[in-house]
Amino acid sequence: MTQLLALDAGGTSTRAVALDHDGEVLGLGRSTAGNPTAAGIVPAAEAVAAAARAALPPGTTSDMAVLAMAGEQSDAFRAEVEQRLAAYGVTRVVLDHDLLALFCSGTASLEGYALIAGTGTVAARVRDGSLERVVGGRGWLLGDAGGGFWIGREVVRAVVSALDGQAEATALTQDVLGALGIVADPAYEAGRVSAIRQLVSAVYARRPVALAELAPLAFAAAAAGDPVARRVVVAASEALADLLDAVRVPDLEGPVVVGGSVVARGVLQAPPALSVDLTPPARGVAVTAVPDGLVGAAVLALRHTGAEVDDARFERLRAAIRLPQPA
Structure with missing residues (x-):
């Protein structure tokens, strides 16, 4: 079963949520810094993949990943992320601005x-x-x-x-x-x-x-x-x-x-x-x-598929996406 992945890659941690195409939350994950400016291109891409792996339920894959991030969205970083997320079935990676996700x-x-x-x-x-x-x-x-x-x-x-x-x-x-x-x-x-x-x-x-x-x-x-x-x-x-x-x-x-x-x-x-x-x-x-911008990344992922995110769907997402905040 294919899902959507939404990720919020920050300079301290990377947060991820797996969704079905109706917007139901299936899993959440967290890893280390996924911002290439803060962590470097390769470590950041590895953090993105780790968060995705933690969020995806066993036996599922994702056909699209939306990554919200600050800073330069370079081709080199995109290539590293695409290579690693391909292991989870991802064929389309969308890079969005963390401000929009926020x-x-x-x-x-x-x-x-x-x-x-x-x-x-x-x-x-x-x-x-x-x-x-x-x-x-x-x-x-x-x-x-x-x-x-x-x-x-x-x-x-x-x-x-x-x-x-x-x-x-x-x-x-x-x-x-x-x-x-x-x-x-x-x-x-x-x-x-x-x-x-x-x-x-x-x-x-x-x-x-x-x-x-x-x-x-x-x-x-x-x-x-x-x-x-x-x-x-x-x-x-x-x-x-x-x-x-x-x-x-x-x-x-x-x-x-x-x-x-x-x-x-x-x-x-x-x-x-x-x-x-x-x-x-x-x-x-x-x-x-x-x-953080994780709820927003999920909203953006759904909108990239053409789905509408009205007030009711937004409130369901916000209630379901509750990763514990680091101390």
Whole structure:
């Protein structure tokens, strides 16, 4: 019996769902990073195949796979994925944008807006079921203001400036030193010098985007009342709202779907004492937050077969596709 495969390939994990052609969920799977930019072409293709294998029930194959992913959809990556999924009967691989899958994870509507703010940031306008305009997604070196890397970099800069005596003290100092395993007592001059030396070495020894791991420290310190951290997260929220504004137009209201740890677990889940100062992602318009793009990938897979996904079918998909979220 042939099925459909829908996959959401992210920089941390790859999620998969097997469906029949009526949209009934038959299996779910998860594997490691399936984004070739994050993991490399071959490891990412292997992760996609592993997630597909976990989702397909024994004895079944799939005639089509829809893969939602960020970044460049290169011919080399497609070839690696096609080669591996052929073992499961797949004869057609469709690569879709993760922004479109994210949007379709939050609504059955064919038009509206999507915003992803995780390590990086990107926003899109969706019209007639397709991406009409995309802004952002330029990576840590050229953009991604308001994302996890951007916040983490601002946090480290604030800590270095505080240790150097060039800026005000911040609770982030001990938080960052602890997170990076740095042992030093910045209450004394020698300790400050040692802390800066170790901090600089630790940061430059890691991949630049690893600074995104420090973003939750900013939200926690801001919620606890640290003014330095508060300025960082307020600026991040303003940058995300500006990014979404760049794709919004007066003639398209539509739902707004958001995802990614910074917006979903940071901005939207901030306590009242902090959220009062944060700029809402859509500047007051209600948003729908989703954990990932797997439901949307399933929606896209069905639509690629010509099937209609109305509100009722969408709600059935959303209820059935519930992979446990990693801790």
